[in-house]
Amino acid sequence: MDHIIGTDRNQLQFLSLDQMVPEDSWARVIDLFVDILPLEELGFKHARVGKEGRPAYNPSTLLKLYLYGYKHAIRSSRKLAYSCTINVELWWLLHGLRPSFRTIAYFRKENAEAFKSAFRRFVLMLKELELIEGDTVAIDSFKIFAQNNLKNNFNQKKIDRHIEYIDKKVEEYETQLNESDAEDRKELLKKKISEKLSHRKRYEQLSEKLTESGEKQISLIDPDARNLLSSKNISGVGYNIQAAADAKHKLLVHNHIGESTDKRELATAALCVQSLLGLTRFKTLSDAGYTTGDQLYLCKQAGILTYSSPMPSTSPSDNCYPLSRFIYHKEGNYYICPSGAKMTTHAGWSHRPNYRSRVYKTKDCINCALREKCTQNKIGRVIERSEYQDTIDENNNRVIQNHDYYKLRQQIIEHPFGVLKRQWGFTYTLMKGKANVLSEVNILMIVYNLRRCLSVLGMDGFKKRLKDLADSFAKISCELCLLLLMLCAFVPKKRNEKYLWEFANYYTF
Incomplete structure (x- = not known):
């Protein structure tokens, strides 16, 4: 019996890229999705072609590359650039283009606000498709590591401890210097004292900078990163990502970077969801870390019904009356x-x-x-x-009386975190600064929502919905063009051509 034999490498073949990409490929979903986005309106750079200068890559090309890469846990710009040379689906998706890793990296860095706008636009599209209901929203957070380790993160206590250690070492070296007679030994001790004093000056400057900032801690590599305490008392410098998901199909509807703890994040997330989805009343589910009186009160004033787990008892001792x-x-x-x-x-x-x-x-x-x-x-x-105790009591009673409803929180919000962190490797960020870190968060959340839509509607169903949206956008553009033609009758003839050209550039996808 012979082994399985492949094709001769020197055999000339006639193939089209479209043949090599299956109809149910993730690349085809991305291609259809990105093509219906109004990239210029969302704020992506180089969406409109300039008359002068070297041609730029179409932002749709690079956006498709990122959505494809993040789905397959490929986030590095160098790895993405390499994938463009070996991945057949990317050959098809990018029409054979192979952007350099610098081009790929700069696109992510320069379009932070555009990624945010794209995610928000996608959420509104999902609401229009009736995949987001807006009745119950679960809010929670997850932590990721930053490009800044603990050694480069300081608070005042840590700075004082370093200064105290340096002072002790300097005192030891000065004592040894006074007792030593050997010249070589004296020179070595003087050098050590000089090094320690230069380190002390550095910590003093850090202390001044920390005081001026008004913050409790400072990070040297990524100034926006903070020392966070995660599960099992593991400490690390990173970001606290706040997220919200709709209960109907567990689709993500909001994200932002919070402070070190969740105590002051409930109202921020809930009010942003209310504003984006245009809701008057809805319910939120959150864990005990969000249960603070002022946040519950702000939600109540906005017509938001909170179901936040009651905080544990603060009785002085276990032997005391609760x-x-x-x-x-x-x-x-x-x-x-x-x-x-x-x-x-x-x-x-x-x-x-x-x-x-x-x-x-x-x-x-x-x-x-x-x-x-x-x-x-x-x-x-x-x-x-x-x-705010009355508001806190109302919230606690709601949770106790509707315990089965509150238990939906984990089903709604915990699963997306597992996918982002375990399947796609988002346990750390490659970027620095809040705005750039949110670029990665928004890309991943767009990808997650796309994958959820495929699970809910199926490949053919979701493609049909996207095509219907594209057709509706095209119809709206045609109607606006006709309206403009009618208005041009009242505009001086010399300016008609200019207005039509600008309008067509802006509304044609």
């Missing part, structure tokens, strides 16, 4: 403790960084028989009530 045992009476503004005593407040508002609060206590704590079970504080049990 706060739920203390009954608040809104009419009289007082608490009744487990022993039946009335806890009142006499002071005004205490001002916290993001909210105001009042303190409630009672003198009956001194001789109370239940004191050991209630508190270990010398002055007795003290309760601090936020000005």
Whole structure:
């Protein structure tokens, strides 16, 4: 029995690229999708051809390359450039073009806002196709590493620790210098002291820069990156990516880069979703990290119904009565403790960084028989009530009464994170700066939504929907052209040709 034998390499063959790309290829979906995007309106550079200078690559060509590469976990500009020389689907998709890695890299760097606009436009297209409902939106975050390691990230405590260490070493070297008689040894010690003092000056400059910035930490390689605490207490410098997904088909509808924690991100994400989708009322699902009174209140004011997991109890000790045992009476503004005593407040508002609060206590704590079970504080049990406590209680009650509904959160938002990080390798970013990092996020979210649409509608169904959209856009463009022709009757004859030419350039895809 012979082995399987391939084709003779020297055999001349007549093939077309279209034959070599299957009808259900990912490349064909990208090609159809990008061709219906108004790239100039979205802000992509070189979308309109100039009259002078060297011809530029059409932004649609490079956008198609990125969407294809990110789907296959190819994000490096050099790897993308190499793929253009060996990948048959890319030969077909790019019409045989082979842009250099610099061209590919600059396109991603220079079109950060355009990528954001493209993602938002795609979300609106999905809403028009009735794939996004806007009734329930899940909000969560995931962390990625930045191009900045821990050694190049500093806070004031770390800077002070370095300075203290340097001072100790300098003191040791000076002591050795005074005790040493050998000239060679003295020269070596003087050199070490000089190096340590130069390092100390560098840390002093860092301390001044940190103070001027008003931030709590500073990163030297990527100034926007922050030291984040991820799961299992693993620390790393990176970005906290906030995301929102619609419940109907788990499609992503929003992203932004948040602060180190999620405490102040709920309202930002929810209000952005509301503005983009044009919603008046909808529901959000989020975990306990988002449950802060001021954020819940902002959502309530905007007509957004929050289902955010209640924060764990902050009782002083496991042996103490939980706060739920203390009954608040809104009419009289007082608490009744487990022993039946009335806890009142006499002071005004205490001002916290993001909210105001009042303190409630009672003198009956001194001789109370239940004191050991209630508190270990010398002055007795003290309760601090936020000005947003009513809003927090409303949210907590909704979650408790609708536990099965709240459990949908993980199904909606956790799966996209798994795809982005595990399947496509988005555990770190190749870019520096918030705007550029969001370029990668927006590309990946466009790719994810495209893949979800294929899963929901099937290849043929999704292609048909895209073609229908393209036809509707073309119809609108024709109607606008006809309207312009009618208006040209009222424009001086010499200017008609100029207006028609500019209009055609802008609205023809």
